[in-house]
Amino acid sequence: KLSHTVKNVKLEAWKISEEQYKSAKEEYAFYQKQGFVSTDDKYKDFKENTIHSFVLSRYENIIERYEKNIDFYEPEIHVISLGDIAFVSNPFELYISYQHRIQARSPFVQTFAVQLAAKTDVVGYLCTAPAAENMGYSANIYSCAVSPKGGDTLVEETLAELEKLHAQ
Numbered sequence: 001k002l003s004h005t006v007k008n009v010k011l012e013a014w015k016i017s018e019e020q021y022k023s024a025k026e027e028y029a030f031y032q033k034q035g036f037v038s039t040d041d042k043y044k045d046f047k048e049n050t051i052h053s054f055v056l057s058r059y060e061n062i063i064e065r066y067e068k069n070i071d072f073y074e075p076e077i078h079v080i081s082l083g084d085i086a087f088v089s090n091p092f093e094l095y096i097s098y099q100h101r102i103q104a105r106s107p108f109v110q111t112f113a114v115q116l117a118a119k120t121d122v123v124g125y126l127c128t129a130p131a132a133e134n135m136g137y138s139a140n141i142y143s144c145a146v147s148p149k150g151g152d153t154l155v156e157e158t159l160a161e162l163e164k165l166h167a168q
Contacts, residue, residue: 009153
């Protein structure tokens with residue numbers, strides 16, 4: 001039997017502090033003044049301008065998130081079951097412990113997490129609280145719009161949907 005549910009889950013945003021906002025504005029202004037390069041070496045220009053554009057984009061993201069004062073994101077998740085197998089989607093690049101928590105507690109024999117696959121206005125990494133505390137790989141305001149608490153909510157909401165499908 002094939003079953004499928006779609007749900008928007010309310011996940012807590014990773015809030016930007018006023019200090020982080022001010023710092024991002026200063027850095028953004030600094031990099032804007034530097035501008036893009038244009039020399040005879042088009043390959044080198046491309047590399048430098050790509051990095052420059054990426055840096056500006058990171059600061060724009062921080063500034064925009066602070067100014068919009070977003071408290072929650074509501075990405076779409078899908079939960080699909082096919083017999084004893086389940087598939088769950090989310091829009092993030094999950095830290096593996098979230099995936100393992102879903103798989104370990106799933107009522108299905110096998111559960112697959114499909115990452116970076118959902119309709120949403122938020123993407124990026126979803127780090128755990130220990131990673132955020134220790135500034136682990138991409139565990140920062142630039143890479144994570146959703147907080148670790150939001151990650152915990154994602155796990156619980158996904159498991160609730162899995163339980164519903166399993167009970168059918």
